[in-house]
Structures are given as structure tokens and as C-alpha cells.
Amino acid sequence: MLMRFFLFLLHAVLCVSLSVPVFAAEKTVVLASLNWPPYTGTELPGQGASAEVVRAAFNAVGYDVEIRIFPWVRAFNEARHNLDVAGYFPEYKSVEREKYFLFSDRIGKSVIGLVERSSAPVHWDEVADLKKYLVGVVRGYVNTASFDSMVKAGEIRVDESVSDLFNLRKVLAGRVDMAVADINLFNYLSNSDEQLSSRKGELSVNPHLLGINDMHVCFRNGRTGEKLMKAFNAGLQLIDVNGIQQAYFNELYENISK
Incomplete structure (x- = not known):
């Protein structure tokens, strides 16, 4: 009888020890990102302002987050093809992108402008006015709908x-001109x-802004992605997104200026 009790106890301990890592793995979300300071980056405190927002939102609903930083194109491909990676941000x-990913609620705003030489300012009113200039862009980035559609149509010249x-x-x-x-x-x-x-x-920065975009976490399309997106969105409701981001910027720029 005593031997049977010890065998039962051993079985119970093994079951618990085996189940804990599985549970922990299920509560850890792996996301890809890129070096895009001050929002994300390997050399930034906490991996960046957006990383802090994402971590806080997931932590609020009981998830841990592992953020893996890659070059931009690889970050996108990791999120799309690597099943260990649930998604990527910021986007x-x-x-x-909606063909492959589910977009979370907003994790911040990005003000998009045109950086120019101060000695050679560009005067423009509509996106079509940019046709006569050579514009620098990052390969694979989404910019604004109107700008990107004209680039795709070959109406605006870009240098990647x-x-x-x-x-x-x-x-x-x-x-490049800007x-x-x-x-x-x-x-x-x-x-x-x-x-x-x-x-x-x-x-x-040219005084005429190109646009203001919301930033999101992109979760891979599917049942798991939908579950994580719903949990993440619930977490966003429990935190102060703008407050976290602004506090991060304030401290970051104060340290840079020292």
C-alpha cells in the first residue's frame, strides 16, 4: 500500500512538473520587430517606446512577451512564415498587409513628414506636386495610401x-531631394x-506633413492570431498608451541631451 502511495505521488509530481513549462510557453508571446528608434530597437531602453506599450498591454492580461529585433524585411518574413513568431510591430x-495579418487596436501614432535640406526647401500642396522630385524611402515600408499608390503607379520617383x-x-x-x-x-x-x-x-522637416498614421501590432491570420489579438486589445484598454509613450520619450531625450 505504501509503495502504491509513493508511485501515485511520483506520478502527480511528474504531471505537475511537465505541465508548468507547457503553460508558461502558452503564456509567452513572441513578436518580431525592427530597429526603428525611438519606437523599437536593440540599443533602446526596454527595446523602445512601442515595445514598452506592447509589453504593458500583454502583461496586463497575464502574458509575457519576447521581442526579437531583425532587419525590417526579415522581421516581416519571420512574422509571416515562422510559426514560433505570432506577429510583428509597429506597423x-x-x-x-491585411491579406496576411490581423491588426490590433492602436498602440501609438506616427507623424510622417518629408525631411529636406534646410538650404533647399521643397514647396508642395498635394502629393501630386512631389512628382518632380526624387524621394528617399525605405524598401518595404508602408508610408501613406496616397503616396504609396502614386509610387506604385510610377508617378513619383523614389530611391530605396x-x-x-x-x-x-x-x-x-x-x-535625393527629400x-x-x-x-x-x-x-x-x-x-x-x-x-x-x-x-x-x-x-x-517640411512644414507640410505627409500624414499621421496609427501604429498597430500585426498578428498572423488564424485562430491563434485572433485569440492573441483579442487578449492584447483587452490589455490596451487597461493601460495608458499615450502616457507610457510620452513618458518614455521624455526620459529618452533628456538622457540624450546630457
Whole structure:
């Protein structure tokens, strides 16, 4: 009888020890992202402002988050093809992306502008006015619907780079007339990149903004993605998205300026 009791106890312990890692794995979400400061990046505190928002929202509903930073194109492909990765962020909404992903509620806003040489400002009123210029863009990025549709139609000439930093350096060197960039990203790179900061004032944001985009987490289409998106959206309702992002920016820029 005593032996049977010990065998039962051993079986129970083994069942519990085996079930705990499985449960923990189910409560950890793996997401892909890219180096896109100050929103995401390997060298940023907490991996960036958007990463802090995503982590807080998931934590609020009992999930842990693992964020893997890749070059942009790989981040997208990891989220689309690697079943260990549930999605990626931050992303703007687009019809093309909605073929493969479910978009969460808003995790922040991105103000999109055109960075130009201060000595050669561009005057434009409508997107069509940009046809006569060469515009720097990042390969694979969504920008704004009107701009992207004209680029796709071949009506606006663009020069592609692999990153925003390369784009801004091209503007500085006069290789392109302007570059599409998020304003917070431009401000961050203008203060943190040695080449740009040493020539601060030579680049500026055109006063006519290209647009304002909401940012989202993209979850892979399917039952699991839908479950995670619903949980994440519920978590977003429990946190102060704008407050977390603004507090992050305030501290980040204060440290950069020291």
C-alpha cells in the first residue's frame, strides 16, 4: 500500500512538473520587430517606446512577451512564415498587409513628414506636386495610401534604402531631394547619430506633413492570431498608451541631451 502511495505521488509530481513549462510557453508571446528608434530597437531602453506599450498591454492580461529585433524585411518574413513568431510591430494599416495579418487596436501614432535640406526647401500642396522630385524611402515600408499608390503607379520617383538612417544621410549628401520619415525618428537620429548631429540644422522637416498614421501590432491570420489579438486589445484598454509613450520619450531625450 505504501509503495502504491509513493508511485501515485511520483506520478502527480511528474504531471505537475511537465505541465508548468507547457503553460508558461502558452503564456509567452513572441513578436518580431525592427530597429526603428525611438519606437523599437536593440540599443533602446526596454527595446523602445512601442515595445514598452506592447509589453504593458500583454502583461496586463497575464502574458509575457519576447521581442526579437531583425532587419525590417526579415522581421516581416519571420512574422509571416515562422510559426514560433505570432506577429510583428509597429506597423501602419494597409490593404496589402491585411491579406496576411490581423491588426490590433492602436498602440501609438506616427507623424510622417518629408525631411529636406534646410538650404533647399521643397514647396508642395498635394502629393501630386512631389512628382518632380526624387524621394528617399525605405524598401518595404508602408508610408501613406496616397503616396504609396502614386509610387506604385510610377508617378513619383523614389530611391530605396535599407534604413531611415541611410535615407537621411542621402538627403544630407544631396543624393535625393527629400526622404519620408517619422518625425520622432528624425528627432532621435538627429541627436544620436554622429554624422547627423554634427551637422544639425542642415536637415529639417517640411512644414507640410505627409500624414499621421496609427501604429498597430500585426498578428498572423488564424485562430491563434485572433485569440492573441483579442487578449492584447483587452490589455490596451487597461493601460495608458499615450502616457507610457510620452513618458518614455521624455526620459529618452533628456538622457540624450546630457
